[in-house]
Amino acid sequence: MKKIVLLVIALWNTLVFSQSEQLADNYFKQGDFEKALIIYQQLDEEKPGSTKYLYKIVETYQQLEQYDKAGQMLSERISRSSFPTLLIEMGYNYQLQDSMALANNYYNQAIQKIEERPIYVSSIARQFEEHSLLDKAIIVYKRGIELNPDQNYNIQLARIYGEQGDVEQMFSNYIDYIEDKPEFLNNAKRAFSDFVSENKENENNVYLKKLLLKKIQSQPDVYWYELLSWLYVQEKDYSKSFTQEKALYKRNPESLDRIMELAMVATSEKDYETATEILEFILQNSQDISSILKAHQLLLDIKTANASPKEYNSIDAQYQAVFKEYGTFEQTVPLQIAYGNFLAFYKHEPEAASKFLKQSLKLELSDFQEATVKLKLADILVYQEKFNEALIFYSQIQANLKNSTISQEARFKVAKTSYYKGDFEWAESQLKILKASTSQLIANDALDLKLLISDNKYEDSLHVALKLYAKADLMAFQNKNDEAIGLLDKILTEHKGESIEDQALFKQAQLFEKKKQYEKAANNYQLIIANYRDDILADDAYYYLAELYSNHLAQPEKAKELYEKIIFNHEDSIYFVDARKKFRMLRGDAIN
Incomplete structure (x- = not known):
């Protein structure tokens, strides 16, 4: 019973102690430093051997500009224990008073401690980082590596260099860290993504590329190929990425999953030439039926997207050839669905499509x-x-x-x-x-x-314009784009000035883009911007017009102006992040 009572008391004290600390922290965050100081002092008295509350008290004194009191506390503790982080705190207290000679004296004393005990490297460096003394943290980490070459501080150095904007050193240290710990590769990609862009001329891209190519020449490990392939994907250079992936596959021909993933990315980005090359490579090298069928499906999707109606019979024959070779069974269901879609929405044979897919439903699905x-x-x-x-x-x-x-x-x-x-x-x-x-x-x-x-x-109780728009939307769904465009023209003529006009202009612009009539699409977007700049589709029009100027009409300066409009006038737009990224790339920023 006595033990239970003692345990309850201990738990209660811990809870009270924790609540007191939280209260002090809240006071500190709110700027009520006097109240925070009282609680921190009480907590320090209860745990006199801990530096945790000492540092809190020192920081609170500094916020109150009571530097002498902070210095007295630190001096007293240093007289009992010259732990290096205490020396750094004393130095920082002098720095806040602009006494840099005294500050540096204490900083150097702290750094000297690692000569006696290299185990101090991490705590000293972190304390310097805490006060944004990054150059001194770099000195500590580098000296730590010299004293103990088996100790790896490259990740810490890379992070600091990134904060300083020294991208070359950041890349170099991440690369050194990956060399020691290849499992860090995906984390490195996430870190690098903030510093590279789609622009292959970006100096950060160029430097990282050189670094990786140098590694491949001197030490051709698979992770360098993988990282270089990743960089080419960021630049949307899928052909060069494929070159790296092929090199990886030759070294380890067990799986084509990465190459299939690249094919799908290239397809989604409409780089059909590279996607076709990749998919044909998969067909030549894969023994996996799922990969083979997926490759056939993507190839037929690409051919369909780029075919004229007179080529549809040829595509139909290719579907039939695949079914003849592999059969219509459970594993070919995605291909069967793709064929049904092709028959209905491209060949405009919905009855044949329905009949075919109803046969699919008879399988063991x-x-x-x-x-x-x-x-x-x-x-x-x-x-x-x-x-x-x-x-x-x-x-x-x-x-x-x-x-x-x-x-x-x-x-x-x-x-x-x-x-x-x-x-x-x-x-x-x-x-x-x-x-x-x-x-x-x-x-x-x-x-x-x-x-x-x-x-x-609500504008029209008979919903005349809305019904016309829904009909045009259905025609677009039916892949009857010319008819949809004509019906939208009727809305724009007969319902001019009504609230649906901007929607009709936008829908028609999207269909013009689908038909590669880019000048007509641009004109519609410009009409929305001119007449509906305060309405819901304004940011859509800015973004899609910018994309047209950038990707199809070869007018990057106009694209840059439109991306800038989104950044400054449409901060809540779903396009904001992408617009900022593309604006910076067009402006030629080194960092993405």
Whole structure:
């Protein structure tokens, strides 16, 4: 019983002690230093051997500009123990009084302590860092390496050099650290990403590249190839990244996963030439059926995206050849869905697409596979404007895979189908639920569609313009882009000045971009900026117009001006971070 009582008392004292420290810290943060000082002094009396509260008291005295009292406390403690961090604190107390000669004297005494006991290196260096005395921390870490070459302080040095903006030394120390600890590679990539950019002429990119190429020549370890490949990806030079990945694969031909990942990145960035080269390499070298089928699918996607209608029969024959070689079984389901999509949305043969995918449903599919097939079947029914049948499939997915991402996607498609039908009230009720979707992409799409409906349904009780817009949106979904553009022209002519005008201009611009009619797209974005600069689509128009100037119209200075508009006038825009990054790159900043 006595032991239990003592334990309870000890726990209570610990709790009270902790609460007192938290209270003092709160006073300190709020600038109420006198109150903080009283509590810190009480805590120090209860734990007289600890330096923790000593430093708190010293810092509080310094905030109160009572440097003599801080110095007295430190001097008394140093007389009992000349621990190096106490010397640094005494030096810093003199520095705050602009007595640099005395400050440096104490700093040098602290540094000298590592000659006697190298174990002090970390604590001394950290204390210098605490007071932003980074040059002195560098001296300590470097001396620590000299005294004990087995001790690795490169990561600490790299971090300090990064803070100082000495990017070359930062890169060099990270590289040295990776050499000793290759498992740090992914952390290094995250650190490097703040200092490199898409611009291959950026001096940081150039220096890192030279450093890595030098390492590859002298010490061709796999992690140097991997890091160089990563750098080329940051520069969007997927061809050079592929060269490094091939070199890695030849050294370790066990997996093509990294190369497949690069193919997918190149495809998403529309570098179709490099993506095709990578995928053909995978087909030539892979024995894994999943990789082979994925490569075929991506190659056919690329061919479809770049084909004219007269080439569709050839693509159809290539799909058939793949199915003939590998069969239509569970493992080819993604390819089957891609083929169904091709038949419906490119060849405009929805009946054939539906018939083909219904055969897919007869296979032994997992619940998720069945849902993906049904999702595409429902999309094809929407294409055919068989809305009620489509809603049945979407609802089945929601019921069978509750709370999954694909279920949320199906709910969004239910809302969009209702919107296509002109049932705006029901669509809006579904979209309100989806605003809290765990998928950020679905949540954003739901919010955009809800705003479109709510902003335009009250202006006209018959919803004439909104129904026309929904019809144009459906045509765009059906890949009938010319018809959609024509219908949007009708809105812009017959409903000029109505709230839906900026939406119609933006939608039409997106379709012009899809058809590679970049000047027409730019004109629409300019109209939005000129007439709707204070409305919700202003930042979208600035960003997409900047992208056109940068990537297609060869006018980087105009792009830079537009990115700058987002930075200064649209700080809450989803494009803000990307716009700032691209603005700095176009301005030629060394650091990203």
